Amino acid sequence: GRPSIYPSFLAEGIEYFDFSKIKGREAGRARSDYLDRLGSRINRWLKRYPSGLDPETIEKRKQNRKRILDFFGASLEDWQDYKWHYKHIFRGKDALEKLEKLIMLTEEEKKAIKMATEYRIPFGITPYYLHLMDYEPHRKYDAAVRAQVIPPIHYVENMAKHRQDREYAMDFMGEHDTSPIDLVTRRYPKVAIIKPYDSCPQICVYCQRNWEITGPLEPGAMPSREVLEAALDWYAEHPQIMDVLITGGEPLVLSDQMLERILERFAEMEHITSIRIASRIVVTLPFRVTDETAEMLGSFYEEGRRFIYYVTHVESAYEITPELVEAVKKLRKQGIYVYNQQVFTQWNSRRFETVALRIALKKAGIDPYYCFYPKGKWEHKDYIVPVARIIQERKEEARLLPGIYRTEEPVFNVPRLGKNHLRSWQDHELIMIRPDGRRVYLWHPWEKNIALVNPYIYTDIVSIKMYLDNLKKRGENPEDYQSIWYYY
Numbered sequence: 008g009r010p011s012i013y014p015s016f017l018a019e020g021i022e023y024f025d026f027s028k029i030k031g032r033e034a035g036r037a038r039s040d041y042l043d044r045l046g047s048r049i050n051r052w053l054k055r056y057p058s059g060l061d062p063e064t065i066e067k068r069k070q071n072r073k074r075i076l077d078f079f080g081a082s083l084e085d086w087q088d089y090k091w092h093y094k095h096i097f098r099g100k101d102a103l104e105k106l107e108k109l110i111m112l113t114e115e116e117k118k119a120i121k122m123a124t125e126y127r128i129p130f131g132i133t134p135y136y137l138h139l140m141d142y143e144p145h146r147k148y149d150a151a152v153r154a155q156v157i158p159p160i161h162y163v164e165n166m167a168k169h170r171q172d173r174e175y176a177m178d179f180m181g182e183h184d185t186s187p188i189d190l191v192t193r194r195y196p197k198v199a200i201i202k203p204y205d206s207c208p209q210i211c212v213y214c215q216r217n218w219e220i221t222g223p224l225e226p227g228a229m230p231s232r233e234v235l236e237a238a239l240d241w242y243a244e245h246p247q248i249m250d251v252l253i254t255g256g257e258p259l260v261l262s263d264q265m266l267e268r269i270l271e272r273f274a275e276m277e278h279i280t281s282i283r284i285a286s287r288i289v290v291t292l293p294f295r296v297t298d299e300t301a302e303m304l305g306s307f308y309e310e311g312r313r314f315i316y317y318v319t320h321v322e323s324a325y326e327i328t329p330e331l332v333e334a335v336k337k338l339r340k341q342g343i344y345v346y347n348q349q350v351f352t353q354w355n356s357r358r359f360e361t362v363a364l365r366i367a368l369k370k371a372g373i374d375p376y377y378c379f380y381p382k383g384k385w386e387h388k389d390y391i392v393p394v395a396r397i398i399q400e401r402k403e404e405a406r407l408l409p410g411i412y413r414t415e416e417p418v419f420n421v422p423r424l425g426k427n428h429l430r431s432w433q434d435h436e437l438i439m440i441r442p443d444g445r446r447v448y449l450w451h452p453w454e455k456n457i458a459l460v461n462p463y464i465y466t467d468i469v470s471i472k473m474y475l476d477n478l479k480k481r482g483e484n485p486e487d488y489q490s491i492w493y494y495y
C-alpha cells in the first residue's frame with residue numbers, strides 16, 4: 008500500500024520505527040514508546056470534551072439548578088419530582104422571555120425560538136435539560152446540548168413553510184407506507200415498532216418524526232384505548248415478529264399502569280422474545296425513572312424466555328450526569344440492558360468528540376449500539392455531516408479505543424427499508440461528485456440479493472467543503488480533518 012497517501016493528523020511529528028530494522032524486546036519497547044506518544048495525543052484531544060461527571064461540570068450545574076429553582080420559587084424536592092418538570096417545560100409564547108432570564112442566548116437563538124413558538128413549530132426544553140446548558144452562549148462545551156433543542160433559523164423557516172404539507176413532505180422514512188395498522192411501523196421480517204405515545208417532554212430539533220410530533224406533551228398524543236389494543240392485537244396475530252420496539256415519542260411519559268398493560272400484552276405472546284424501550288428520558292428528565300418504574304419494567308425480564316432492553320439516545324459526554332447514571336443504575340439492577348443510539352451530527356462530530364461520548368457512556372453503564380447518519384432531511388441541513396465524516400471517524404478515532412467501547416454499528420437509513428450498514432462497498436458506492444462538491448451515493452439496501460429491491464440514491468446534503476467551513480466557524484482547524492477527502 009501507500010501509507011503516505013493519507014495525510015497524517017494524529018501521529019504528525021511522532022517518529023515511526025521500522026519493524027524490519029529492529030526486532031525482539033527492542034522493537035517491543037520502541038513500539039510501546041510510540042504508542043505512548045499516540046495515547047498522550049488522544050488524551051489531549053479528549054480534554055476538549057468534558058463530561059457531566061467531571062467535578063467542575065457538576066459544580067457549574069449546581070449553580071444552574073439554583074438559578075432555575077429560584078426563578079420558579081421551587082425547592083430541591085420539586086427538582087427531583089419529574090411532574091414538577093412536566094409543569095414547567097419551556098414552551099409556547101412566553102418560553103423566550105423565561106429562557107432569557109435563565110441563560111444567555113445569541114441573537115440568532117432568540118430569533119429562532121421566537122419564530123418557533125409563534126409558528127407553533129415543535130419546541131420545548133425541560134428545566135432539567137436547561138440546567139445542562141452553560142450560562143454563556145459561546146457553545147464551547149454545550150454546543151451539542153443547545154443544538155439539540157434550540158433550532159437554527161433554517162430549520163424554523165422550513166418548518167414554517169411546510170406547515171400545511173409537513174405530514175408527508177417531512178416523512179423521510181416513508182412511515183406512511185410502512186404502517187400496517189395505526190401505531191405500528193414495520194420494516195423488517197422479525198421486528199416491528201409500536202408508538203403508543205406521540206410526544207416527548209422536550210423536542211429534539213432533528214427528530215425524524217417532526218412530521219407527526221406537534222409539541223412537548225401534547226394532549227392529543229395519546230391514542231384511544233381501542234386503537235392501542237388493536238395495535239397490540241396485530242402483534243398477537245403476527246408470530247413472525249420476535250422483537251418489539253416501543254418508541255414514540257417518549258414511551259416513559261406513559262403512566263406505569265399504562266406501560267405495564269402494554270408489557271403484559273407482549274408478555275402473553277410466546278413469539279416476542281425481546282422488548283426494547285426506546286426512550287430519551289434518562290437524558291431529558293432522569294427523575295422519571297423511579298425505583299417502582301424500574302422494578303415494574305424489570306419484572307418482565309424472564310431469563311431464558313424474554314429480555315428487556317432500554318435503548319436511549321445520548322448525544323454528547325456533556326449529557327452524562329450523576330442523575331443519568333443513577334437512573335441507568337436502577338434499570339440495570341433490574342436486569343435490563345441499557346444501550347445507546349447516537350445520531351452523528353455536525354454538533355458531536357468534531358475530532359474525538361464521539362470517542363469522549365463512548366467513554367462517558369461506558370462509565371454510565373451504557374453500551375453503544377448504533378451510530379446513525381442523520382436522516383437526509385433538508386430542514387436539518389445544519390445537523391447533517393457528509394457521509395465521509397462518519398466513515399473517517401470510525402477509522403481514525405473510534406478504532407483507537409478498546410473494542411469494548413466501540414460496539415456500535417454506523418448506519419444510514421434508507422427510506423421505507425431501514426438501516427443500511429455503511430462500512431463496505433456491498434453497502435454503498437460513490438457514483439458521482441456534483442459541481443458543488445456534494446457526493447452522490449448509491450445505497451444497496453439490506454434487502455438486495457434477498458428480493459428485487461431498487462438501490463437508493465442519496466446526495467450529501469452538505470459537501471465536505473461546507474462541513475469544514477462550518478467547523479472553521481466554530482474554531483476548528485480544517486487541516487485536522489484533511490484526510491476526510493479520501494473517505495467515501
Ligand code: SF4
Binds near residue numbers: 210216
Ligand atoms: S426523543 Fe426521539 S421522538 Fe422525542 S423528539 Fe427526540 S428524537 Fe424525536
